[in-house]
Amino acid sequence: MGIVLGPNRYGKAETRVVRVSRAADGTHALTDLNVSVALSGDLVDTHLTGDNANVLPTDTQKNTVYAFAKQHGIASPEAFGLLLARHFTASQETITGARVEIEEYPWNRLGPHSFSREGSLVRTASVRISSSGPASGPASAPAPAPASAPASESASAPAEVFGGLTGLTLLNSTDSEFTGFIVDDYTTLAETSDRILATAVDARWRFSSLPADFNAVFGAARDAMIAAFAGTYSYSLQQTLFAMGKAVLEACPDLAEIRLRLPNKHHFAVDCTPFGLDAAPEVFHADDRPYGLIEGTVLREG
Amino acid sequence: MGIVLGPNRYGKAETRVVRVSRAADGTHALTDLNVSVALSGDLVDTHLTGDNANVLPTDTQKNTVYAFAKQHGIASPEAFGLLLARHFTASQETITGARVEIEEYPWNRLGPHSFSREGSLVRTASVRISSSGPASGPASAPAPAPASAPASESASAPAEVFGGLTGLTLLNSTDSEFTGFIVDDYTTLAETSDRILATAVDARWRFSSLPADFNAVFGAARDAMIAAFAGTYSYSLQQTLFAMGKAVLEACPDLAEIRLRLPNKHHFAVDCTPFGLDAAPEVFHADDRPYGLIEGTVLREG
Amino acid sequence: MGIVLGPNRYGKAETRVVRVSRAADGTHALTDLNVSVALSGDLVDTHLTGDNANVLPTDTQKNTVYAFAKQHGIASPEAFGLLLARHFTASQETITGARVEIEEYPWNRLGPHSFSREGSLVRTASVRISSSGPASGPASAPAPAPASAPASESASAPAEVFGGLTGLTLLNSTDSEFTGFIVDDYTTLAETSDRILATAVDARWRFSSLPADFNAVFGAARDAMIAAFAGTYSYSLQQTLFAMGKAVLEACPDLAEIRLRLPNKHHFAVDCTPFGLDAAPEVFHADDRPYGLIEGTVLREG
Amino acid sequence: MGIVLGPNRYGKAETRVVRVSRAADGTHALTDLNVSVALSGDLVDTHLTGDNANVLPTDTQKNTVYAFAKQHGIASPEAFGLLLARHFTASQETITGARVEIEEYPWNRLGPHSFSREGSLVRTASVRISSSGPASGPASAPAPAPASAPASESASAPAEVFGGLTGLTLLNSTDSEFTGFIVDDYTTLAETSDRILATAVDARWRFSSLPADFNAVFGAARDAMIAAFAGTYSYSLQQTLFAMGKAVLEACPDLAEIRLRLPNKHHFAVDCTPFGLDAAPEVFHADDRPYGLIEGTVLREG
Structure with a gap:
């Protein structure tokens, strides 16, 4: 009876990205996120032999978070998570699943470019995409079983989208x-x-x-x-x-x-x-x- | 399309129980646990009408942790978790599932009744019993899918037992x-x-x-x-x-x-x-x- | 060259007291404090011989916090700290100094008896009374040197009062x-x-x-x-x-x-x-x- | 009655520096510190007008911690703190006081270049140098009053050195x-x-x-x-x-x-x-x- 690799995933956790958007009138808007990415796919080799040919580095995942925040802005944590999850699964042949977990820290406006954060309330979002059938997360990781039909917003990339809050x-x-x-x-x-x-x-x-x-x-x-x-x-x-x-x-x-x-x-x-x-x-x-x-x-x- | 209750559970979390055992020669042994119990079963009424006839109070669960520590001692966190999980599911008709999560904080011996705890290492154990078929935890709670046959140690109470560590x-x-x-x-x-x-x-x-x-x-x-x-x-x-x-x-x-x-x-x-x-x-x-x-x-x- | 006791103090830290006040019209008010008391005085014996004749137990200090919240209400953390500090130094011959540190957690009103706490902002207050001259806190504990004359609000009990916030x-x-x-x-x-x-x-x-x-x-x-x-x-x-x-x-x-x-x-x-x-x-x-x-x-x- | 600047200090807190030393036989040694520097001196201008001519950037303080770890190694947290405190006060005319607080996280050896950290015990050290008479820390910051003569190890730079532990x-x-x-x-x-x-x-x-x-x-x-x-x-x-x-x-x-x-x-x-x-x-x-x-x-x- 051999010993084998089971469900697995990897990614960059807790990338702390703050996006400032400057309007023409000098008013700024602020979005403050903590983004955690976990990818899965054809990752047996890196586990068994250390061959990383199928591995998109977690450092690259971090860079992608920053670049997407710059290029696309952050309309909402759910929308930003969808952008990221679709990108990772669409752009890399070896990556077939993505889970993006986001915390958003709300700020109050004090002035045109001044803000306060008094709050412990955290808004959360989670996006899960799998282009290859069954979920590929670890067996004992949180795995919500949809009670009704999964959210389906495009033919090619079925995604589950969650919102929420803590604190x-x-x-x-x-x-x-x-x-x-x-x-x-x-x-x-x-x-x-x-x-x-x-x-x-x-x-x-x-x-x-x-x-x-x-x-x-x-x-x-x-x-x-x-x-x-x-x-x-x-x-x-x-x-x-x-x-x-x-x-x-x-x-x-x-x-x-x-x-x-x-x-x-x-x-x-x-x-x-x-x-x-x-x-x-x-x-x-x-x-x-x-x-x-x-x-x-x-x-x-x- | 109505709105209904889905998977649910409840219990007392983080009961901090310390057990001292005194040997005849004056040597003491110390066991230091953090015990979290979650029960499930026929709990629709308390959610829909507030009728608590099927509810074993979380305060009683806490008392049971203390009483079992006193009466049975704590041979290991796994064995203590099994005792508790079997008790709750066996003694209450309305309770059909139990999950007991335990953290154990190890202590070093300094003397016959003196101890030090320098460590951040925590030993963990988890026991899950369900006498009524499918798991009754919330849909999106951690739900490990056993990769092989579940641990079966008695006819009447199939239990899954986990050990582990953090820190x-x-x-x-x-x-x-x-x-x-x-x-x-x-x-x-x-x-x-x-x-x-x-x-x-x-x-x-x-x-x-x-x-x-x-x-x-x-x-x-x-x-x-x-x-x-x-x-x-x-x-x-x-x-x-x-x-x-x-x-x-x-x-x-x-x-x-x-x-x-x-x-x-x-x-x-x-x-x-x-x-x-x-x-x-x-x-x-x-x-x-x-x-x-x-x-x-x-x-x-x- | 002998070894002697230097500055010292003791007390009950972090008593978490919540005071509910009920108005005749059914409206409630809520005050949520974390109170830490530290007393000093003639405490050599308990250190050198374990004779506790001069020691007001920290459990009693906790009880006093609860009893004063009940009896006097909590007008402000500063006023409540003053009440407590004056009580401890006035009522016990062996206690000549008191430091009361208070954190107040603000709540927002949602309804006549409903409240939310979204905030990380904490209001702080500190009261220090010494009826015996020099401060008796430990040498290396925080010891503010008043830059101007100390707050003096009564002949018998000079008190320093601080307010503040964190978070x-x-x-x-x-x-x-x-x-x-x-x-x-x-x-x-x-x-x-x-x-x-x-x-x-x-x-x-x-x-x-x-x-x-x-x-x-x-x-x-x-x-x-x-x-x-x-x-x-x-x-x-x-x-x-x-x-x-x-x-x-x-x-x-x-x-x-x-x-x-x-x-x-x-x-x-x-x-x-x-x-x-x-x-x-x-x-x-x-x-x-x-x-x-x-x-x-x-x-x-x- | 005007409003003026009182005691003040500034610095880089919590620089997390790990030093690896490689012996000729392939054995490594590991030192793991958290270093906080606070400097004081002639700093009125930066407070009143924002003129930073007397300010050594906190980023430079961080670089100095890294460079000194590289160049001098870390014999002990106390010795490393002394090196840093003397450097800052000796090298900058406008900086007359330095406080260096260090936490050291101990590691256990597992092998020639493998280590485990199971512990919550933290070793601490603190070095305080002032070349200009009275302490220049904020009035209400921790200010230990030496009970006996201060440690004096050189004519030019009287230093107080503390060791300790937490956890x-x-x-x-x-x-x-x-x-x-x-x-x-x-x-x-x-x-x-x-x-x-x-x-x-x-x-x-x-x-x-x-x-x-x-x-x-x-x-x-x-x-x-x-x-x-x-x-x-x-x-x-x-x-x-x-x-x-x-x-x-x-x-x-x-x-x-x-x-x-x-x-x-x-x-x-x-x-x-x-x-x-x-x-x-x-x-x-x-x-x-x-x-x-x-x-x-x-x-x-x-």
Whole structure:
């Protein structure tokens, strides 16, 4: 029984590219990305013998990111990822698959060429192209199984396109209960009819059709999530998760599904009665670990 | 076209449990884990209506981690993960799947009850049990497709068991080349016949059979990887990756496959000739980003 | 020559307290702090013999933070720090010095009891009280030397009060030069008449008098810094630093001095001419390390 | 009352330099540093008018770090810091003060030119030179007040030299009590006669004379600290701190003082009696925040 190479990919991770565009009136626009490229294809030789004839260097991938930012600009992280993924798979015979993961760091405008970044919110995009049938990523790497038909925007290069965000922390200081759960030999938790519910949203949505304006979809999805979080009287974080996902799909017809990963950032009420104070829960300890972690996908029925 | 719940799971993440075992002679042993549990099953109601009748609280999961550490001890992270995963799926009718991810932080012994932790190396283990057929994790969550038959150690509870490590940084200061690669319009990289090769190993291996001594397998796998890294004259990091994976499988017959994720931690030679110094590459800039990222799986032929 | 105890202090660090205040109309307000207390005084015995008779446990300090948040509310981090520092030094005979460091995490209001935190900006406050003359912190700990008379707000408890912020990233995409510097044997840098200037502000200001509204001073100082950064045509980051500090002191008469710590977050123009593109600097590499670091104090003349 | 510039400094932070030395027999040695330089002097003009005639660019400082590593090698972080600090203050008329902070990342040897870095332990060094009297760092920057006469190793350039380490975690699983402390209205902590004592050492020692072999002093100081931690039956972490500092000074005659910063990494015993288990404290929750923080200086009597 021999030992062989399985799924594999390689690329340049975390190229930090900032694009400045100068309008005629002296106003600048700024786009700030972190781009990670992973390519796959006919790469057995470099693994087995070190023959790199089929290898496009990761340094070249980095250069391509910079050159494309210069030449084409960055309309949106999704569109930029598509440009890159199509280029790598179309231009190199030995490269048949590309995955481009992008983080965008939003900046606020302060003046014609001044900007501030106060935020921890990060917009994300991911584009995956395979011109050779089955995905060629490693077996145990993240591999989303499309719940409905994959986004198809050209005959020759089927691509999956994802948008999303991380780093958005939300908190309701009431309208959250947790009751009626299973009680077993290891259960000590008391039911509660009024607690703080807080989470840091990690969301990824998949496009079923490619919109004219990816940025508008991003804004609509983000706003729908926030409104659903704030507007849901919650009996479990799972319920809030489903409400958030449903709101995004209702607001964004181009989306097929959304995956949400919501840590339950526990805020434990501190009992101040030993200090001669009343029992009203007004002071909380924001705990770090452990934390609940609720993960779920919401999608359109087939 | 309705909007429905897709794959989902929930649990308590990052329970930091430390187990002290006291021998009769006053010698203590220490085990230091970070345990993350994720459960799946019949969880539609909590998402759609907030009815938690099928929900085992994440707080109870945390308690169970502590209680099992107390009652059963921690023979190895893999064995402890199996105990927990089997318990959750066996004891609750509504819970049909469990994933237990564990990090173990190794300590060095200083004395009978004194220990030091100098290390960034983390041992990892993962156990996945599903008593109801298909995996029930979210569509886009990491979902390793076993390349060979899954580990099967009991009739009633098929489990997949993984071991691994992160945080092991390795460096060869010579015996590394990179030449013969594709040159396209965006390539500026020069070939090199002598470079530093450095990486931080992220490895995960899958057991095809459950060994009597998980700790012995861990040691053998780690040592085989390190020896293969140091002993390979490298024409590409891919070649080194395959050599490391092959060495682990050769050393550990209980393993079916290994996935390696190797950042290429670039060390760029600094040109000191502008300062009147010779050109011998003796001084390097250890760069942060971007970095190459090589991912691959090595497995036994079916 | 004997070995003796020098300056020392101890306390509870990073108590994460969240205060919810409920108005009669159902509107909630939220204050989110990270409080670190350090006490000093007659603490020789606990160091030399382990006699803890003079030691107020750090657990008690934590309890006090919670109890004071409950009982007194949190008008501002500066005011809350003053309350705590005065309490510890006034209530315990053996404790003569207190340093309270506070981080406040700002939240945006989404609804009557819903909030979002998108921000990396952190407001800081520091209060130092010593009822026994000289500072008793460790010799090599941060020890600001007041440039003018210390804030004095009561006869019995002279306190120094500081405000500040961290995590505010600012960027000008033009109006920044760097020319006319020293050239020595190790200089290879070219002069530039147009570069990106970016920094992450770390500011700390000292109050000479205690204002009625600490929150108003915080807002005025923050806004003045941002406006000065955006409005300064910069020949060096030092020049921008001084302009920012001057603007804060001009806007805030209660402040005696401000210390600024400004990393020069380098954005290097990428040369895209090897790829057949023009030389206009539109694409930049946002580098991580090394970075320039400019530190300076701006203060009122004595 | 005017607004003026106060203490200031500037420099290049975090230059990541790796030095490879090749012996004739093919054996390599590796030194891995993170070097931060801060210079001070006659720098008013660059702050007030942007005139950079007195400014040695931070880019040049970076080049100097590389060139000196190439030309002189790196005997120890302390010696390398001295070389750099003396160079900057001696070679530039406008630069009168220099502070060089160095982190060294230790590597283990695997073979003649292979190395592993498993460790989180970081060795630190700091050198401060001022040829113009009083320290010129910012008022509120760390400013150690030497407890005894400053290290003086040449007539022209008085230097203070510090060594140290961070990232060394130590744990005793018994032989630690905490009793007899102050009880006030906010105290709920119970006394304990057997607890886990764990800390992550942050130590900085000051040399009173410059040894022939800085590396030997580092090893002796580290070993003395570890032995004192393990060997002390502790009634308070303060007591352990003093014992550790005393042991270092006794082992290292070249040291004048040592500052220790020891977080009390709380390990709370988990009560498993609700789960039908006995009360012996064998399982602990390793908590993140808040934590105790004990800081103190141990020094030789004047």
